[in-house]
Amino acid sequence: xxxxxxxxxxxxxxxxxxxxxxxxxxxxxxxxxxxxxxxxxxxxxxxxxxxxxxxxxxxxxxxxxxxxxxxxxxxxxxxxxxxxxxxxxxxxxxxxxxxxxxxxxxxxxxxxxxxxxxxxxxxxxxxxxxxxxxxxxxxxxxxxxxxxxxxxxxxxxxxxxxxxxxxxxxxxxxxxxxxxxxxxxxxxxxxxxxxxxxxx
Amino acid sequence: xxxxxxxxxxxxxxxxxxxxxxxxxxxxxxxxxxxxxxxxxxxxxxxxxxxxxxxxxxxxxxxxxxxxxxxxxxxxxxxxxxxxxxxxxxxxxxxxxxxxxxxxxxxxxxxxxxxxxxxxxxxxxxxxxxxxxxxxxxxxxxxxxxxxxxxxxxxxxxxxxxxxxxxxxxxxxxxxxxxxxxxxxxxxxxxxxxxxxxxx
DNA sequence: GCAGCTAGTAGACACTGTCTACGCACGCTG
DNA sequence: CAGCGTGCGTAGACAGTGTCTACTAGCTGC
Numbered sequence: 111x112x113x114x115x116x117x118x119x120x121x122x123x124x125x126x127x128x129x130x131x132x133x134x135x136x137x138x139x140x141x142x143x144x145x146x147x148x149x150x151x152x153x154x155x156x157x158x159x160x161x162x163x164x165x166x167x168x169x170x171x172x173x174x175x176x177x178x179x180x181x182x183x184x185x186x187x188x189x190x191x192x193x194x195x196x197x198x199x200x201x202x203x204x205x206x207x208x209x210x211x212x213x214x215x216x217x218x219x220x221x222x223x224x225x226x227x228x229x230x231x232x233x234x235x236x237x238x239x240x241x242x243x244x245x246x247x248x249x250x251x252x253x254x255x256x257x258x259x260x261x262x263x264x265x266x267x268x269x270x271x272x273x274x275x276x277x278x279x280x281x282x283x284x285x286x287x288x289x290x291x292x293x294x295x296x297x298x299x300x301x302x303x304x305x306x307x308x309x310x
Numbered sequence: 311x312x313x314x315x316x317x318x319x320x321x322x323x324x325x326x327x328x329x330x331x332x333x334x335x336x337x338x339x340x341x342x343x344x345x346x347x348x349x350x351x352x353x354x355x356x357x358x359x360x361x362x363x364x365x366x367x368x369x370x371x372x373x374x375x376x377x378x379x380x381x382x383x384x385x386x387x388x389x390x391x392x393x394x395x396x397x398x399x400x401x402x403x404x405x406x407x408x409x410x411x412x413x414x415x416x417x418x419x420x421x422x423x424x425x426x427x428x429x430x431x432x433x434x435x436x437x438x439x440x441x442x443x444x445x446x447x448x449x450x451x452x453x454x455x456x457x458x459x460x461x462x463x464x465x466x467x468x469x470x471x472x473x474x475x476x477x478x479x480x481x482x483x484x485x486x487x488x489x490x491x492x493x494x495x496x497x498x499x500x501x502x503x504x505x506x507x508x509x510x
Numbered sequence: 511g512c513a514g515c516t517a518g519t520a521g522a523c524a525c526t527g528t529c530t531a532c533g534c535a536c537g538c539t540g
Numbered sequence: 541c542a543g544c545g546t547g548c549g550t551a552g553a554c555a556g557t558g559t560c561t562a563c564t565a566g567c568t569g570c
Contacts, residue, residue, distance in 0.1 A: 271471025303503035
């Protein structure tokens with residue numbers, strides 16, 4: 111294909127594909143190098159450590175999620191703020207369920223550099239979620255929340271928990287295996303709970 | 311100490327201490343064996359695989375959490391169902407923040423046998439959460455929820471997300487580092503959101 | 511034409527989880 | 541008491557991992 115794409119990018123490509131298809135367990139440094147067609151020492155020139163490569167892959171995950179948010183936000187431009195929150199919530203949980211490996215990686219602080227309290231990591235990975243969160247805060251404000259940032263935080267936590275517990279398997283155990291129905295129900299419940307029950 | 315305690319139990323003891331003090335990364339099979347004072351092959355007699363030992367450790371974590379629930383339930387016996395839910399929520403998130411390593415292990419399906427779709431695991435690990443969940447369902451019903459199981463699931467997801475995102479570091483980033491205040495606020499918000507705003 | 515640098519190779523090292531062969535000490539049987 | 545089997549743990553080998561260190565093609569600019 112495009113063998114000319116620089117190795118640094120190719121490694122991230124390969125890693126992202128790998129984590130989406132096989133999960134975080136398959137993200138060995140040597141495995142990524144193998145699939146990129148280089149020796150196991152090659153990645154070291156661009157990523158000083160295994161964790162820094164995984165961080166770059168996770169960063170792409172957050173970027174993908176951001177794009178997704180932008181798409182649903184654009185698609186629902188002239189609907190109510192509440193419906194846009196709902197759409198974003200579905201996008202968040204949907205992303206997690208469609209790409210469980212990537213979603214897991216994005217929040218596996220033990221695999222990422224961000225855990226190391228090392229502020230050298232250029233834009234800290236955690237902080238790359240701030241724009242997404244800001245969007246939620248703004249929408250919460252437009253929905254009339256008294257403390258938009260608290261409401262947005264609570265809502266985010268709710269969505270995150272839905273995604274995580276569904277992937278973990280306890281929610282399907284409790285609500286039935288039908289994913290679309292169960293998730294929609296829980297996202298609706300989360301939005302209604304934190305933004306007020308009135309769907310109008 | 312009690313060197314007479316059977317090795318199987320001692321391994322779980324050591325593993326639980328280890329994951330609480332050093333985190334999941336320190337839970338190597340050989341490391342546990344070392345700290346228990348036996349050779350690296352010894353655990354194999356009781357746990358056929360590394361994951362099965364970790365599953366046993368996680369099972370103890372769930373048992374601890376269950377005890378904690380029982381304590382707060384007993385302590386708040388004659389308060390309103392709503393306050394009991396609140397107490398349980400604080401217990402859940404509190405456990406996660408006090409023992410982040412153990413909490414992480416309990417939900418790391420890639421480290422546990424439960425992921426393997428292998429139903430041989432005696433009482434499946436996931437299902438050991440069912441009694442705790444049932445307690446929440448009962449309380450939700452007594453609070454007047456229309457669909458107690460859905461409300462309980464949504465509430466659990468909310469609490470779980472709070473714990474996870476706080477540990478991950480994004481919630482402190484957004485709400486400030488003050489743990490007690492931030493967590494209490496979010497737990498209150500979750501209970502109020504899913505059980506209705508009226509504190510009575 | 512040759513120095514210098516960049517990108518990638520290849521081997522070593524300590525470490526991991528799994529597997530297998532081997533002993534040691536105990537209790538039961540004759 | 542002698543002998544044996546069995547449960548419990550040891551010790552070594554094996555493939556695989558992430559990191560580190562030499563080393564080498566191939567290109568650049570002088």
